[in-house]
Amino acid sequence: SLVFSVVVGIVGAWLQGSPIRIVRLVMSGYIQFFRNTPPYVQLLFFFFVLGNFTPQVDKGGYFEPMISSFGWAVISLSFFAGAFNVEIFRAGIEAVPESTREAAESLGYSRFKAYVYVILPLAFRVSLPALNNNLVNLLKTTTQAYAIAVPEMLYTMNQVWSDNVNVPE
DSSP states (O other), X not given: OHHHHHHHHHHHHHHHTOSOHHHHHHHHHHHHHHHSSXXXXXXXXXXXXXXXXXXXXXXXXXXXXXXXXXXXXXHHHHHHHHXXXXXXXXXXXXXXXHHHHHHHHHTTOOHHHHIIIIIHHHHHHHHHHHHHHHHHHHHHHGXXXXXXXXXXXXXXXXXXXXXXXXXXX
């Protein structure tokens, strides 16, 4: 989820600066939706609602969904944190001076190449403190995946303790 959310943030920040108005509106809607709904509700929505629309695989007499509960947790939490990362990277991109963008254009860079080779490395440095905070928050949010039967670290440690230490009781 950490890696995918950063990828979503980088791509979303680039799309947010698109000259096409409909792309900017779609990105704005994505950001508003995922930032203003709780991650727990998003987990349940992805798992129970969207999970019903995914194909199921025959496992020799019983059917299993193509995407497991762990997969839905990764997808849901990636989109949740990605919405925050889009805004973090957008702020970093806006911190890059306009003269730097103009210099990249004067050197013949396309919009995409200027973004990848010039603007993004500078924006990443500015965005790093806020990005670090958001990724730590995402790490803490992963415990909510327990609601859709994803065993997280605390649950697993409890199972290890129950299996090994708690034997005499």
